Amino acid sequence: MPRSIRWDESRGHYAASLLLNMTKRLCRKIKGSASAEQSNSTTSDSMTITLDPPSATEILRYRYQYGVNLGSIFVLERWLSPDMFDDSCTGDSELDAVQASIRVHGLEATRQKWEQHWTSALTDKAINFIADRARCNAVRLPIGYFTLGAAFTEGTSFADVAAVYLNAWSTVQKYCSRLHAHGIGTLIDFHALPGGQNDETHSGAKECKKWSSITLRDQAKSCVVFVANAIKNGDLKGCIGIQLANEPKVAISKVQTWYNDVLKAVEAVDSSIPIYVSDACGFGRALAWTARANKVASAVNPLIITRPEYFTFTEGDNLLSGPALMATLQSRILQHLPATIGDVANHGACQVCISGYSCALPWNAEQAVQPSGPEEVRYTFGRKQCEKWREMTNGAFFWTWLPYKESQGVGPKGWGFKEMIDCDNLVPPEEFMARARDIERNVQGAKDRMVAMRKRAAKKHERYCERRGAYEWEHWRFEAGFTQGFNDACAFYTCRSLLTPTVASDPVSRRASETSQHYPDSNASDTPLLEPSNQGTNSESTIPDNRLDNPSLDPTSNSADTNIIDPNDGPDTSDQNPSSHSAEPAATVPRDHSDNDLVRCNSHSAESATTVPHDRSDNTPVRSNSNSAERATTIPPSRSDDALVRSNSNTSALKVIRHPRKPHPFKPNPRPPLGADRIGALELWIRKRIADWLKAGADRRGANGGKRGRRNRERLGWGYELVWEYEKGFRKGVEGFEWAVDIVRG
Numbered sequence: 001m002p003r004s005i006r007w008d009e010s011r012g013h014y015a016a017s018l019l020l021n022m023t024k025r026l027c028r029k030i031k032g033s034a035s036a037e038q039s040n041s042t043t044s045d046s047m048t049i050t051l052d053p054p055s056a057t058e059i060l061r062y063r064y065q066y067g068v069n070l071g072s073i074f075v076l077e078r079w080l081s082p083d084m085f086d087d088s089c090t091g092d093s094e095l096d097a098v099q100a101s102i103r104v105h106g107l108e109a110t111r112q113k114w115e116q117h118w119t120s121a122l123t124d125k126a127i128n129f130i131a132d133r134a135r136c137n138a139v140r141l142p143i144g145y146f147t148l149g150a151a152f153t154e155g156t157s158f159a160d161v162a163a164v165y166l167n168a169w170s171t172v173q174k175y176c177s178r179l180h181a182h183g184i185g186t187l188i189d190f191h192a193l194p195g196g197q198n199d200e201t202h203s204g205a206k207e208c209k210k211w212s213s214i215t216l217r218d219q220a221k222s223c224v225v226f227v228a229n230a231i232k233n234g235d236l237k238g239c240i241g242i243q244l245a246n247e248p249k250v251a252i253s254k255v256q257t258w259y260n261d262v263l264k265a266v267e268a269v270d271s272s273i274p275i276y277v278s279d280a281c282g283f284g285r286a287l288a289w290t291a292r293a294n295k296v297a298s299a300v301n302p303l304i305i306t307r308p309e310y311f312t313f314t315e316g317d318n319l320l321s322g323p324a325l326m327a328t329l330q331s332r333i334l335q336h337l338p339a340t341i342g343d344v345a346n347h348g349a350c351q352v353c354i355s356g357y358s359c360a361l362p363w364n365a366e367q368a369v370q371p372s373g374p375e376e377v378r379y380t381f382g383r384k385q386c387e388k389w390r391e392m393t394n395g396a397f398f399w400t401w402l403p404y405k406e407s408q409g410v411g412p413k414g415w416g417f418k419e420m421i422d423c424d425n426l427v428p429p430e431e432f433m434a435r436a437r438d439i440e441r442n443v444q445g446a447k448d449r450m451v452a453m454r455k456r457a458a459k460k461h462e463r464y465c466e467r468r469g470a471y472e473w474e475h476w477r478f479e480a481g482f483t484q485g486f487n488d489a490c491a492f493y494t495c496r497s498l499l500t501p502t503v504a505s506d507p508v509s510r511r512a513s514e515t516s517q518h519y520p521d522s523n524a525s526d527t528p529l530l531e532p533s534n535q536g537t538n539s540e541s542t543i544p545d546n547r548l549d550n551p552s553l554d555p556t557s558n559s560a561d562t563n564i565i566d567p568n569d570g571p572d573t574s575d576q577n578p579s580s581h582s583a584e585p586a587a588t589v590p591r592d593h594s595d596n597d598l599v600r601c602n603s604h605s606a607e608s609a610t611t612v613p614h615d616r617s618d619n620t621p622v623r624s625n626s627n628s629a630e631r632a633t634t635i636p637p638s639r640s641d642d643a644l645v646r647s648n649s650n651t652s653a654l655k656v657i658r659h660p661r662k663p664h665p666f667k668p669n670p671r672p673p674l675g676a677d678r679i680g681a682l683e684l685w686i687r688k689r690i691a692d693w694l695k696a697g698a699d700r701r702g703a704n705g706g707k708r709g710r711r712n713r714e715r716l717g718w719g720y721e722l723v724w725e726y727e728k729g730f731r732k733g734v735e736g737f738e739w740a741v742d743i744v745r746g
Helices: 003-038 040-047 056-062 094-105 107-121 124-133 159-165 168-180 214-232 252-269 283-293 322-334 374-392 417-422 436-468 476-498 682-700 706-715 720-745
Strands: 065-069 138-144 185-192 239-243 275-278 303-309 352-357 395-398 599-602 610-612 622-625 642-646 654-658
Touching: 056 239, 056 476, 056 682, 065 185, 065 352, 094 107, 094 159, 107 159, 107 168, 124 168, 124 417, 138 168, 138 395, 168 185, 185 214, 214 239, 214 252, 252 275, 252 283, 275 283, 275 352, 283 303, 322 374, 352 374, 374 395, 436 476, 436 720, 476 682, 476 720, 682 720
Parallel strands: 065 138, 065 395, 138 185, 185 239, 239 275, 275 303, 303 352, 352 395, 599 622
Antiparallel strands: 599 610, 642 654
16 A cells, blocks of 8 residues: 555544544533533522521530630549548549548538539639630530439449539539630530549549449430530530540440440430540541541531640650650641541541640650750740641640649649740630731721632632543532631631620629620520521622621621721720820830730830830730930740840830749739631531531422432532532632631731
8 A cells, every 4th residue: 555545544543533532522512511501590599508607606616616624623633632632531533532521521511612612613713814814715624423413323433422412513504604604615524424434533433344334334325415405405505515535445446336325315415516525545546437427418416536635644755855845746646637637528527626735744855954944845835735736626625724823832833724824835826816906807808808719719629620530510519618618717707796795793703895705695596696698699608787786797798998996996095104205106016915015115205105015914014214324124025035125215225134934923804805716626517517508409499309309419419529519619718718817917
């Protein structure tokens, strides 16, 4: 065959192949257009699905939890409460203490002593410190089964001493109400279960019979169900969840069997209550189990893994020095997190909470040779922990709120919450320090950027999907998820300013009503925090027009001239120095964490006075008026120990003064920052919103029966790929809001 003919045939085959590929692409486009026209009404209707905004209870439970353990109150530990143990007591547990006290003082005297301990362990001043100074929004309250009443102690070691706990449960309810009045949620932790979940003294009695007795396991389940009913009935105001067992020491398979039994019982009571379960020394397996349980289609309660993180109890930890300690901190959690985290639609939700951590250092780190000793390591270690827990978990609780001060030489260092706060070793999330005017500005700036961010994110998503393959994508799901995620993040961020303040009646615990924004009564928490939007089908937000007299916080509002007047944002006349005669007004340096702590040094010169900021201190403002050539003013330390003090005198001298890091006393802040929240349990919240979105769309289209219902469910996203688009958009919406707030904040 001539060469030219062979070339023509080869060229013809190439042209035919090219034509065939072009025909296939054209057919796919035509098919996609027909499919789009066929489901045009479905798509347009689905785009208008508006979920109810987060309710007050949902925000309380799903926000980031930063708090402290109220240890050794209802479940005693000798090293924390030595005064509750009689000299004749030889044991260290709650049972040992109460039996010894009854033998020596009698039943009635013991009951009065125990009740006095409960009421005095958490005073109104302490709650003010936790809320205003430490800026906590949650506490973990360890209780025992004997705390619930005598009916739950039958057949247990506490049966003979049950009369001591006659008023224990009512005291727990008062705790929750008082904390809730300050915007603080309470996690009920079963530190002691019938028979004991471990053989440690902090479980009520040093015994571990629970896992070998079906009767004791059923009794423990009844305790959990009792608390779940109390939450449902509104008897425990502001309760954010139940922890089933603290640090059980038994095979993970036995624990999970009991967990499954309890979850079925709690689900029958209220399936919305978050359940915290211990990893039982098997973190990896516990994460895999909760991920399977936290599927989108599952009706089980939201499950969160709890894990204590201490660095002082093993021989390997005690060998860690300062640098090695910091490197180990991050790997403790990250090495166990599954690679599938972040894909709720396919693999379920994984959520971790740190049930206990401290600033206690390993032995090697305590022997630090720095000039400041181990305190510098403790300072860095505590702050680093706060940062890491915020990045990787949905909350963390410091152990513990001690009834004494470490500075008095009682107890080991690093375990006292108040002492660590006074030393600035612990720092709350940045958004917890936001003021009302900052929240308004941040939200306004974020909503102005929302449409542009959504367009950019949608384009990137489309390009990514094209690379994944020829699947019939429906990208409107991504945009719908983005809008919903953005709006939910905004609702969490602004929730404190949108809720009616609840001020305590007694003058000791009453905070300033113009700045104290608290959550309403939990009995009415089932009503949405914000009413559904009535802005039509083109609305891009679930935040309604009715915004509780605060319209500028609506991310869909385009009103830029609506201002929120914060009573705290006016001129601070208390800091004005009447003896200052400067010709020019004072130049105020922006403050980081405090709005009261000003250190000023003013002179009678024509130069302007300068306000020197520092991060977090509650010391009374120090003012100095002088005509001398130099004047040094001491200010409390902030992030470093070098304080720069400016003197506005004729010579404008600058001095550097070295400060030791010392605790500073707490003084009630008459103008605490309002604060903002963010979605902490993001994986579980995405699981809930996907389920709500699917249910809302399915109900709207009658997807409950027949072949038509099956087609509608498929169109609404019951397929993994379609739900995945909504989830990915939701995550990008939450990230977009937080990114925009950071940009506005600068």
